[in-house]
C-alpha cells in the first residue's frame with residue numbers, strides 16, 4: 347500500500363514525458379517540463395497535464411505554461427490551464443481530469459457551477475475576470491490548507507477511506523481503529539451493505555472534518 351502511490355505518480359510523470367515529446371513544441375519542451383515537475387507529487391494536477399497532453403484542445407502543438415487554481419471543494423478542483431495558445435478550464439480530482447472548454451467561454455454545466463457556488467455562467471465569468479481569482483496552483487502536497495491525501499479543504503469532510511480522517515468515537519485513525527467492529531458487532535465486512543451500515547452510524551455520530559490547524563503544522567505556523 348505504501349509504495350502504490352509513489353509508483354502511480356512516477357508512472358504518470360513518465361507517461362507525460364512521452365506524451366510531451368509529441369505534443370509540446372520542441373523549443374519550449376524544457377520549460378514546459380519544468381512546469382509539470384512542480385507537480386510531481388500532486389496526482390490531481392498530473393491528471394490535468396495528462397488530459398491536456400493526450401487530447402490537445404486545438405489539435406496542434408501546445409503546452410501548459412501555468413496551472414491556476416480557480417476553486418476547490420471536497421477534493422474536486424477547478425483549474426485554468428494557461429497554455430502557449432490559449433487558456434482552458436479543467437475539472438479534476440484524484441481519479442480523473444475533464445476538459446471544460448476555453449476559460450473565456452466559462453462553464454456551461456449548471457451542476458458544476460452550483461457545486462462551486464456560482465449561480466450561473468455570467469457570475470462565473472465575472473469572478474474569473476478578476477486576475478486575483480487566478481492564482482498559481484500550489485501543489486496539493488505543499489498546500490497547508492488541504493488534506494495531503496484526499497485534498498479536501500480545511501473544515502470539509504474527508505473523502506471516505508482517507509487515512510487522515512479521525513474517528514469520532516476513539517480519536518484514532520478511522521481506517522485502522524477497531525470501532526467499526528465494536529460499533530456494528532461484526533467480525534468482518536464481507537458485503538457492501540455492511541460498510542454502508544457503519545457509514546450510517548458514523549454520520550449519526552458526526553464525522554470529524556479535516557482540521558488543518560491540528561493536522562498540518564504548516565497551516566498553524568502560517569496562522570500564528
Ligand SMILES: [Zn+2]
Pocket residue numbers: 493494495496497498504505508509510511556
Ligand atoms: Zn483526507
Ligand SMILES: [Zn+2]
Pocket residue numbers: 513514515516517518519520523524525526
Ligand atoms: Zn475509533
